[in-house]
Structures are given as C-alpha cells and as structure tokens.
Amino acid sequence: RLAAQVRTFDGDGRTSDGHKVQLLANVGDPAGAEKAAAAGAEGVGLFRTEFCFLDRADEPTIAEQVEQYRTVLAAFPGKKVVVRTLDAGADKPMPFLTDTAEPNPALGVRGLRTAWANPQILDNQLQAIAEAAAAESADVWVMAPMIATVPETEDFVAACARHGLTTAGVMVEVPSAALLSGPILARASFASIGTNDLTQYTMAADRMLGSLATLSDAFQPAVLRMIEETCRGGAQQDRPVGVCGEAAADPATAVVLVGLGVSSLSMSPRSLADVAAVLAATSFERCQELARIAVESESADQARARVREGLPILA
Numbered sequence: 334r335l336a337a338q339v340r341t342f343d344g345d346g347r348t349s350d351g352h353k354v355q356l357l358a359n360v361g362d363p364a365g366a367e368k369a370a371a372a373g374a375e376g377v378g379l380f381r382t383e384f385c386f387l388d389r390a391d392e393p394t395i396a397e398q399v400e401q402y403r404t405v406l407a408a409f410p411g412k413k414v415v416v417r418t419l420d421a422g423a424d425k426p427m428p429f430l431t432d433t434a435e436p437n438p439a440l441g442v443r444g445l446r447t448a449w450a451n452p453q454i455l456d457n458q459l460q461a462i463a464e465a466a467a468a469e470s471a472d473v474w475v476m477a478p479m480i481a482t483v484p485e486t487e488d489f490v491a492a493c494a495r496h497g498l499t500t501a502g503v504m505v506e507v508p509s510a511a512l513l514s515g516p517i518l519a520r521a522s523f524a525s526i527g528t529n530d531l532t533q534y535t536m537a538a539d540r541m542l543g544s545l546a547t548l549s550d551a552f553q554p555a556v557l558r559m560i561e562e563t564c565r566g567g568a569q570q571d572r573p574v575g576v577c578g579e580a581a582a583d584p585a586t587a588v589v590l591v592g593l594g595v596s597s598l599s600m601s602p603r604s605l606a607d608v609a610a611v612l613a614a615t616s617f618e619r620c621q622e623l624a625r626i627a628v629e630s631e632s633a634d635q636a637r638a639r640v641r642e643g644l645p646i647l648a
C-alpha cells in the first residue's frame with residue numbers, strides 16, 4: 334500500500350511504459366530549494382519569489398533579489414527552475430505593491446496586475462532574475478502569475494525579452510486563460526496550471542474557506558475540463574503544459590493530469606516519492622483512460638472514486 338511504505342524518488346519521473354513526466358518541486362526560498370534538491374526533484378516547477386520578501390515594507394533592491402535568486406538557482410545546477418514573478422495580493426499582500434483595502438482581494442489587483450501601476454517593480458525583478466540566471470548554470474524559465482488575457486501575455490513576454498529572458502511563460506489559474514490557452518501559448522513558451530486558484534475561480538469558492546472544501550477540489554469535473562482545455566491549447570501550439578498547484582501532489586489526481594497531457598508536475602518535495610510510485614505503476618494509456626473517465630464524470634466524488642478504483646496501487 335502506498336501509505337505504508339517509505340519511498341524515495343530516484344529523480345526520473347516516468348509512467349510504467351516510460352512516458353516522461355518531469356517531477357519538480359515548489360519552493361519559496363533558498364532553504365526550500367535545498368530540501369527540494371535533497372528530495373531528488375528534477376528541478377523547480379514553481380519558485381514563489383514573493384515568499385522571500387513577504388515581511389518587507391519596501392521593495393527589495395535588485396542586489397538583494399539577485400542574492401536570493403542565485404542561492405535558489407545554485408541548488409539546481411543545469412536543471413530547470415521556473416521563477417515566478419511576484420504574486421502579491423489576496424492571501425499574500427505586500428505593502429509596496431498591494432492595497433489591502435480592496436473589497437474583494439482575490440478579484441483585485443494581484444499577481445501580474447500589480448505591474449499595471451508599478452511597471453518598474455516588475456522591470457527591476459526581471460533585471461534581478463536575468464543577473465542571477467547569468468551567474469548560475471540553472472535553466473531559468475520565467476513565469477507570470479494571474480494572467481487573464483492575450484495582451485497581458487504579449488506584454489509580459491516582451492518585458493522578459495528586454496532582459497534577455499527568452500523562456501517566458503504564464504500561469505493558467507484564471508478560467509479566461511484556460512479558455513484562451515491556444516492564443517496565449519502562441520505567444521508564451523509554456524504554461525503552468527495553478528490548480529489552487531484555477532479551482533477557486535472556476536468554482537467561485539474561496540480557497541481559504543474550509544467550509545467550501547467540497548467545491549475547492551480539483552476533481553470537480555468543471556476544473557478538469559479547464560485543465561483539458563489548457564492542454565488542448567498546449568498541444569495545438571506544441572508548448573509544454575505543467576501543473577504546479579496542490580493537485581499535482583495527490584497521486585490519483587496526478588494520474589489524471591498526466592492523462593490529460595500535462596508533461597510536468599510540481600509539488601511539495603515530500604510528495605515526490607508517492608507521485609513517482611503511482612506513475613511508475615501506471616501506463617500512459619491507462620492515465621489517458623482514467624482522465625477520460627474523470628472528465629466525463631458528473632461530480633468530484635464520482636470522478637475520484639472511479640479513478641481510485643482504476644488504480645490498484647491506491648486500493
């Protein structure tokens with residue numbers, strides 16, 4: 334049984350028939366990067382840069398940022414590290430970027446939207462990321478949070494290009510971005526689905542409210558259809574689509590995500606071994622069959638039960 338064994342991850346995620354699935358880590362600071370490297374992560378699928386500076390009243394200097402980013406990159410020499418630009422706002426207010434008096438912070442000026450009034454702060458951060466990338470050997474991908482439109486994607490990709498950052502992608506965590514994934518991925522190098530916010534915004538259920546947990550569930554068929562649509566856009570544009578929300582850490586969900594066409598899963602390092610074990614016991618074709626069954630289900634409970642039934646390793 335999955336939970337009964339102590340597992341380790343050998344650093345090479347694959348299905349039983351060898352279909353590659355990169356298993357990456359979510360990190361928030363240099364200490365987290367160390368832990369992720371020790372757990373065998375193939376790289377970093379989400380570096381939440383705002384976690385380095387949440388206690389700051391003022392914008393960190395470029396030099397301070399370079400130091401933090403370099404330390405994280407140094408833990409993954411030669412490996413992919415997806416650096417997300419500051420995702421300030423809502424549950425992560427930053428005094429120098431966000432207005433805490435907004436009536437609906439989750440629907441307010443958060444993520445990339447903070448750059449509309451403060452383009453210099455984004456520009457400074459991209460400068461710091463570029464300097465850190467030049468000094469370390471990690472393969473640096475840059476990603477914007479809370480993208481909702483094609484023009485936002487174009488603006489972000491252009492801003493990255495001005496700093497020589499050529500692998501620029503977007504998070505898909507707003508339903509509009511999932512529905513527009515084709516044109517968005519015609520501009521961006523990659524997409525990473527943030528299932529925490531994509532679920533929150535698809536289901537109109539605050540991710541912080543335990544009383545709404547039955548809605549805040551990536552097995553909700555409507556959420557799975559958003560993910561399916563995002564993968565369709567990725568396939569159409571031949572761009573990789575990953576997942577970096579909590580759903581990637583749940584073995585049954587991970588199987589469905591892979592079946593829908595997701596090529597990398599990023600999660601808390603402690604979940605890597607269990608997700609790797611389930612994938613290693615499941616063929617890619619089986620992942621696709623279970624994904625179809627889940628998407629065609631009529632409730633989250635039904636989808637989860639059917640997928641778990643189809644995965645003897647979780648029985």
Ligand code: PEP
Pocket residue numbers: 379381420506526527528529530531577578579
């Ligand atoms: C997400 O929304 O799923 C995500 C990974 O971003 P965060 O949890 O930092 O909002």
Ligand code: MG
Pocket residue numbers: 478506527529530
């Ligand atoms: Mg998010």
